[in-house]
Amino acid sequence: MKGARMRVAVVGAGIAGAACARALADAGHAVQVFDKSRGVGGRMSTRRVTSVAGADAVLGLDHGTPGFAAVGADFLGFVEEGQRAGLLARWTPRLAPHSAALQGGAMWVATPDMPALCRALLMDLPLHTLCTVDGVRRSGAMWSIESAGVTVADGFDAVALAIPPQQAAVLLGVHRPDWAVRAQAVPMLPVWVLMGITDAPASGGDWHLAQPASGPLALVLRNDAKPARAALAAQAQWVVHATPDWTGAHLDTPPDQVQALLQAALADCVGGALAWRFAAVHRWLYATLAAVSGDEQTDGAHACAGAWWDVGTGLGVCGDALAGGGVEGAWRSGRALAALVTAGANGDRA
The missing domain is CATH 3.90.660.10 (Polyamine Oxidase; Chain A, domain 2)
Structure with missing residues (x-):
């Protein structure tokens, strides 16, 4: 269905997760964000x-x-808007x-502090802090989020993992073991x-x-x-x-x-x-x-500008490590994943 509104769980409230969640919400999707810390920002911490x-x-x-x-014109535009x-x-x-x-x-x-940028991006979105996600489970076509072995939220059409690749690997193993291996090796x-x-x-x-x-x-x-x-x-x-x-x-x-x-x-x-x-x-x-490696295409998934997206299952990964590192890489990766999710909701599987 064209223009379908999806329910998406974003795991991680650093700049990659915040940028992904903001772009998804602006595209009309229903987003919930989960993070293990008491606040947002990830490595943009104070x-x-x-x-x-x-x-x-x-x-x-x-x-x-x-x-x-x-550096990039699009990110510079975002930064200058933040300055204004x-x-x-x-x-x-x-x-x-x-x-x-x-x-x-x-x-x-x-x-006035480094997390302020992520707080602004997430200010009107449902946010679950002090929630360490230790499992993502798919039943039928829907996803649920688990913390401490207990389901804390369910009914999601898609899950976006915006956490360091080694941490994402633990959650990916059951669903995409090939991605888990790639993430662990970053x-x-x-x-x-x-x-x-x-x-x-x-x-x-x-x-x-x-x-x-x-x-x-x-x-x-x-x-x-x-x-x-x-x-x-x-x-x-x-x-x-x-x-x-x-x-x-x-x-x-x-x-x-x-x-x-x-x-x-x-x-x-x-x-x-x-x-x-x-x-x-x-x-x-x-x-x-430490080093940047290219995003090679994998079976059943789309890779674009530093994000991984499996349109068949509704599972995605983003983060600075997939787009060259740093705050700009994280922002770019989060937005790239949001674009892929939206394209999938619109029926674009190419």
């Missing part, structure tokens, strides 16, 4: 710090994606000596992240972003220099990404030891000891894409 040495300010440390570039709506701001940080120049000299950040790399607040450094220069050429650190940011972030006098807010190689070598190191090692590396980077008021670490197991 850690809130509510008490630092008696300060009343609520501070946000963007410990996931620190910012992103916009007050959701995105362009940031041109002062670079530390010997740091590689940013593409275009700037990056985009969501305001080369995603882990990253340890240190976030914290210190007294303002006595040395190290007046810079906002450093990309050390060697050592354990890949990226050092002054988070309080970003647009729409709260700043406190005589304090500095840091977000520090370890390199994937260093992270891999310390993947199972206790967090307190990782924190101490990264704090020492940051002190070396700024040229002196730092007085810490707050510090924490977070391990992203699937933080970045």
